Structure formats: C-alpha cells, structure tokens
Amino acid sequence: MEGSHQKPHAIMIPYPLQGHVIPFVHLAMKLALKGFTITFVNTQSIHHQISKAQPHITGEDIFAEARKSGLDIRYETVGDGLPLGFDRSLNHDQFMECILHVFSAHVDELVGKTVLSDPPITCLIADTFYVWPSMIAKKYNLVNVSFWTEPALVLTLYYHLGLLRKHGHFASNDNREDTIDYIPGVRAIEPRDLMSYLQATDTLTVVHRIIYKAFEDVKKADIIVCNTVQELESKTISALHQKQPTYAIGPIFPTGFTKSIVATSMWSESDCTQWLNTKSHGSVLYISFGSYAHTSKHDIVEIANGLLFSGVNFIWVLRPDIVSSDETDFLPIGFEDNIKDRGLIVPWCCQIMVISHPAIGGFLTHCGWNSILESIWCNVPLICFPLLTDQFTNRKLVVDDWRIGLNLCDKKSITRQEVAEKINHLMKGKISDELRNEIKKVRKTLENAMETDGSSERNFNQFIKDVKDTIQKRRGIATWKLDNSSSFNLV
Known part of the structure; x- marks a missing residue:
C-alpha cells in the first residue's frame, strides 16, 4: 500500500466547453503515460452530449478504451447546477451564473468523496477560468495546477487586467485607442486585438465577473501550464515565469495526431x-x-x-x-x-x-x-x-x-x-x-518543441518534477503537524 501512495494522483477538471475538454483529455493521457493516476471530471451535461453524439461509448466512461492499454484514468461526472435538458448555448448567461456561483459546491463535494481514494489525490489540475481552485486545493491540501488552454499572450493580458484598467485601455468611460506597450513580455498590441471581453463597453456581465475572480485566483496557483510553445511566445512565457512557475508544454495532441481513443465530440461526426x-x-x-x-x-x-x-x-x-x-x-x-x-x-x-x-x-x-x-x-x-x-x-x-x-x-x-x-x-x-x-x-x-530534448518535453518533465517535489514538501509539513499536534486533522 505504501508504494501506491507514492504515485501522484491528479484530479483534472476542464471548463465545460468542448474546446477546453479536448486538451484536458490529451493532457490526462500524457500524464497517465508518465505514471500518474488521473481522476478526470466532466460535467454531467458535457458527458450527456458526448454520449448522445457517440453511442458506441462503453457504459458511462469515456476512458474505458484508454484503460485497456494500462493507463490509470478514472472518470467522474458532476452537476453544473442546471438540468440536463437546459439549453446552455441559448441561455449562456444563466449557464455562466451557475458556473460562477453553484458549480464549486458540487466540485467540493466530489473532491471530498474521492480525495482519500487509492492512491490518495495529491494534485488538482483545474482550468484557469475557474474561480475556486485555490480554495479547493487549500481545503484538501492539494498541489494547485492551473491549466491554460489558450496562448500565453491571452493569459498575460487577463493576468495584467489591473494594468489595462489603470492605463485606461479597459473599463473606462472612454477606452484609449492607442498602442498598449506596458504589459510585461508583450512588445505591443493594439486595442482591436484584445479579447472581446476586454473590448466590451459593459464590463459588469457574468463573464467579466468570472474573469476578474479567475485571474486573481490563478495568482495563487503553485504551477501554471500552457498549451503553447515556448519558442512561439518566449518573452511572454518568461515574464509570467518570473511571477510564478509557468511552463509551455504544447501543442498537446493525441498520440500520433490521429483520432483519439477518448470520445470528446458533442455532435455526431460525419465521415468526409x-x-x-x-x-x-x-x-x-x-x-x-x-x-x-x-x-x-x-x-x-x-x-x-x-x-x-x-x-x-x-x-x-x-x-x-x-x-x-x-x-x-x-x-x-x-x-x-x-x-x-x-x-x-x-x-x-x-x-x-x-x-x-x-x-x-x-x-x-x-x-x-x-x-x-x-x-x-x-x-x-x-x-x-x-x-x-x-x-x-x-x-x-x-x-x-x-x-x-x-x-x-x-x-x-x-x-x-x-x-x-x-x-x-x-x-x-x-x-x-x-x-x-x-x-x-x-x-x-x-x-522541434515536441522532440525528446525539445522545449515542450523538457518543460513537461520539469512540471512533473515540480508537482512531485511540492507533494513531498506538503507531505513533510503534514506529517510534522500530525506529530506535533494531536488536534490537527488532515482532510
């Protein structure tokens, strides 16, 4: 039993949109190949859409085929606060309000139930757009990894929202239209090239409230991993890395760039x-x-x-x-x-x-x-x-x-x-x-980045080392506290 407890076990929670689920699935497979146990969590709605689109899925588990090849990937689903039949696409704002206010309670309950599985969960890998990862990670003593599924340029613009606001390029009565040249690691960018939410005049929408909270929360992460390539965004990645460990580990593709054995499509696929x-x-x-x-x-x-x-x-x-x-x-x-x-x-x-x-x-x-x-x-x-x-x-x-x-x-x-x-x-x-x-x-x-000695592969291995080192450090602290306090309760 002691040996199995040394194996890192990550619970992975993608944002409930297909473009986020796909890289999360490929990262789960990549980590499992490196010896991680993975518990992968989809919302019930996402799982329902995938199952409806692809009836060949075995039972209730999109990773059944992956496990046949020896990968230790478990699968869970969690409610997002809305009934399955609710049209999330047509009622976007109501869906996002649930993700902002209700979803974390469902995640907390799920993590609480699975945290003491064998091997015990030691790491949370959550989508950067979530507002709650630092709270869940702290509560269950997990390494907090933020997975950013978009380019580093987008991450750093959100990360430095305060600077954009201070300089009047965002959330002012009359946003400036001149070149933005003060974001660390970004030479220059025009306001028309900002993300749509940073160009909006109404900055109090539910998505803006999610962005404000999520990009403060990410600053509490132990590690950030990005689905990009260091050589393509080197200055941006370096500037972020100076603030907290940030690794470019992309592009995260299925092995051999062929159709994944894990179903992620939410629509029935035509063969062209x-x-x-x-x-x-x-x-x-x-x-x-x-x-x-x-x-x-x-x-x-x-x-x-x-x-x-x-x-x-x-x-x-x-x-x-x-x-x-x-x-x-x-x-x-x-x-x-x-x-x-x-x-x-x-x-x-x-x-x-x-x-x-x-x-x-x-x-x-x-x-x-x-x-x-x-x-x-x-x-x-x-x-x-x-x-x-x-x-x-x-x-x-x-x-x-x-x-x-x-x-x-x-x-x-x-x-x-x-x-x-x-x-x-x-x-x-x-x-x-x-x-x-x-x-x-x-x-x-x-x-080149994906070669054995390429930047993404080196960064991926360093990320794994950082996760394992942080787990060991936390274990050491927890053990010391248990030895020195009869009232300490390790959840």
Missing part, C-alpha cells in the same frame, strides 16, 4: 474521407467556426455567396445552432443545389482527420486555439474570422506575428466579394505560396 478522396491535392477549403461560438445569418449568407463566387471546393461544418438554437434556416435559398459536387456541408466532423487529409489546402476558421495548432501541424494556412473571446487575439498571432493567415474581413461588415477574394488568395498564387512557406517554419518550431 470518401468525398475528400475524390478531390485533388490541396484543392479543398475547410470551414468551421468551432463548437460554441455563434454568428449572424447575414455573415453566413455572405460567406455562402463568397464560396459560390470563389469557385473552390469546400467542406463546411455548419452546426445546426451556428446562428442560434432557434434559427436553423440560414443558408441562401438554392445554395445546396448550386454547389453540386464541389461542396460538402456537414453538421460536424472529426477535424483532425479532415485537415490532415492531403486534399485540404486551407482553413476558414473562427480562430479557436485548438484549430490554429492543428492547422499549423498540418501545414494548412488560415483565413481568420474571429467571433468572440480569445479569437481576436489569436488572429493577431496568426496574421501579424507569424504571417500564416489572412483576415477574412478588413472592414466592419463582411461582403461576398471580399470573401471570394480572400479565399482565392489563400488557395493559390503568390500570397498563398508566402503563407505556405511561413507555416512550414512554424510547424518546424512545433515539431
């Missing part, structure tokens, strides 16, 4: 392989706006007409709720008849399988961070159409810093003419060649 096999190398534009963000009917209509004008082949992932859960009729009349065999529209697909297909030559994306990393890995240049939150800041990295993509829209409103023009620039010609040359360089950076 047969259709793609009929198309020539690099001739297909892939379009997807992610799992959660919404856009307007006007934008969908302009993109659809731009696709018609461009003449390119395309796969377009159109979630039924892309405009809203109530409005599902948003394509122009006759659009699907006009595209004939050069276009394929699906409600969802396995993105890794699609963008790694040789027929894919470009990606029109909402600029979710997972999508950007996957595109870089597949040498697929991007057209950027950010919709909310970090996506505007991610676009800056893609278009301005790394020069691996184009803006979809340079003006206030999308037009079909500009959509067609940008698609043609992306898919062929001089601009296309330049983008492809640059993305190969960035891809090489990712590849």
Whole structure:
C-alpha cells in the first residue's frame, strides 16, 4: 500500500466547453503515460452530449478504451447546477451564473468523496477560468495546477487586467485607442486585438465577473501550464515565469495526431474521407467556426455567396445552432443545389482527420486555439474570422506575428466579394505560396518543441518534477503537524 501512495494522483477538471475538454483529455493521457493516476471530471451535461453524439461509448466512461492499454484514468461526472435538458448555448448567461456561483459546491463535494481514494489525490489540475481552485486545493491540501488552454499572450493580458484598467485601455468611460506597450513580455498590441471581453463597453456581465475572480485566483496557483510553445511566445512565457512557475508544454495532441481513443465530440461526426478522396491535392477549403461560438445569418449568407463566387471546393461544418438554437434556416435559398459536387456541408466532423487529409489546402476558421495548432501541424494556412473571446487575439498571432493567415474581413461588415477574394488568395498564387512557406517554419518550431530534448518535453518533465517535489514538501509539513499536534486533522 505504501508504494501506491507514492504515485501522484491528479484530479483534472476542464471548463465545460468542448474546446477546453479536448486538451484536458490529451493532457490526462500524457500524464497517465508518465505514471500518474488521473481522476478526470466532466460535467454531467458535457458527458450527456458526448454520449448522445457517440453511442458506441462503453457504459458511462469515456476512458474505458484508454484503460485497456494500462493507463490509470478514472472518470467522474458532476452537476453544473442546471438540468440536463437546459439549453446552455441559448441561455449562456444563466449557464455562466451557475458556473460562477453553484458549480464549486458540487466540485467540493466530489473532491471530498474521492480525495482519500487509492492512491490518495495529491494534485488538482483545474482550468484557469475557474474561480475556486485555490480554495479547493487549500481545503484538501492539494498541489494547485492551473491549466491554460489558450496562448500565453491571452493569459498575460487577463493576468495584467489591473494594468489595462489603470492605463485606461479597459473599463473606462472612454477606452484609449492607442498602442498598449506596458504589459510585461508583450512588445505591443493594439486595442482591436484584445479579447472581446476586454473590448466590451459593459464590463459588469457574468463573464467579466468570472474573469476578474479567475485571474486573481490563478495568482495563487503553485504551477501554471500552457498549451503553447515556448519558442512561439518566449518573452511572454518568461515574464509570467518570473511571477510564478509557468511552463509551455504544447501543442498537446493525441498520440500520433490521429483520432483519439477518448470520445470528446458533442455532435455526431460525419465521415468526409470518401468525398475528400475524390478531390485533388490541396484543392479543398475547410470551414468551421468551432463548437460554441455563434454568428449572424447575414455573415453566413455572405460567406455562402463568397464560396459560390470563389469557385473552390469546400467542406463546411455548419452546426445546426451556428446562428442560434432557434434559427436553423440560414443558408441562401438554392445554395445546396448550386454547389453540386464541389461542396460538402456537414453538421460536424472529426477535424483532425479532415485537415490532415492531403486534399485540404486551407482553413476558414473562427480562430479557436485548438484549430490554429492543428492547422499549423498540418501545414494548412488560415483565413481568420474571429467571433468572440480569445479569437481576436489569436488572429493577431496568426496574421501579424507569424504571417500564416489572412483576415477574412478588413472592414466592419463582411461582403461576398471580399470573401471570394480572400479565399482565392489563400488557395493559390503568390500570397498563398508566402503563407505556405511561413507555416512550414512554424510547424518546424512545433515539431522541434515536441522532440525528446525539445522545449515542450523538457518543460513537461520539469512540471512533473515540480508537482512531485511540492507533494513531498506538503507531505513533510503534514506529517510534522500530525506529530506535533494531536488536534490537527488532515482532510
């Protein structure tokens, strides 16, 4: 029994959105391969959506297949405070109020029940957007690891919210519009490239209240790990590391960049392989706006007409709720008849399988961070159409810093003419060649980081060492207290 108690046991709790669950799952697998016991916690709602989309899941456990290969990953679900049938997408603010006020009580109860499992839980790995990790970690004497699933640039802007406020770039009556050049580790950034919540005029929404609390709480974490690459954001990571241990351990992909054996998709996936096999190398534009963000009917209509004008082949992932859960009729009349065999529209697909297909030559994306990393890995240049939150800041990295993509829209409103023009620039010609040359360089950076002696692998090993050292230190303190105080109660 004593030997098993030396094994680190992390309880991992992703934010209940698909873009957060995916890197958490891949990190859980990576840690389990390094000898960790993992208890992975999804909300009941997320688990219900995954199970509904993928009926082949064994029983109530998305990690059943992973355990067959010897990985010690346990699985739990927890309520988020709302009934399963509640439409979280349509009622975003009510959902977020529950995450802010109710969810922590459910997590506390779950951790209390599982903390003394065998081996005992010694580490909490929680999404940085949660407001409660320091409280739970302190209560149960756990190493507090904050997992940031987006680029370090976004983390540091939230981290230094006080500076942005002090200088009048955020939450003032009339926000300044000049260049921001005072954030540690960030050379310069324009206000238009801040995350949507930092550009908003109403700064008292539920999401703002979550951001204020979460980014004070992260400052109490023992360790921060980021799904990014040190060489891509070296100054930003270094500046954060000076404040508290911060490690770039990305990109966190499934082994071999193939479809994961762990189900994470919340929609039933269409298989596009047969259709793609009929198309020539690099001739297909892939379009997807992610799992959660919404856009307007006007934008969908302009993109659809731009696709018609461009003449390119395309796969377009159109979630039924892309405009809203109530409005599902948003394509122009006759659009699907006009595209004939050069276009394929699906409600969802396995993105890794699609963008790694040789027929894919470009990606029109909402600029979710997972999508950007996957595109870089597949040498697929991007057209950027950010919709909310970090996506505007991610676009800056893609278009301005790394020069691996184009803006979809340079003006206030999308037009079909500009959509067609940008698609043609992306898919062929001089601009296309330049983008492809640059993305190969960035891809090489990712590849090097993931080598045995690469920065991400070294940082990952250092992170594990820090976790184990902190566990030992805490154990030593707890043992000393037990020896010296009959009234001390170790929970």
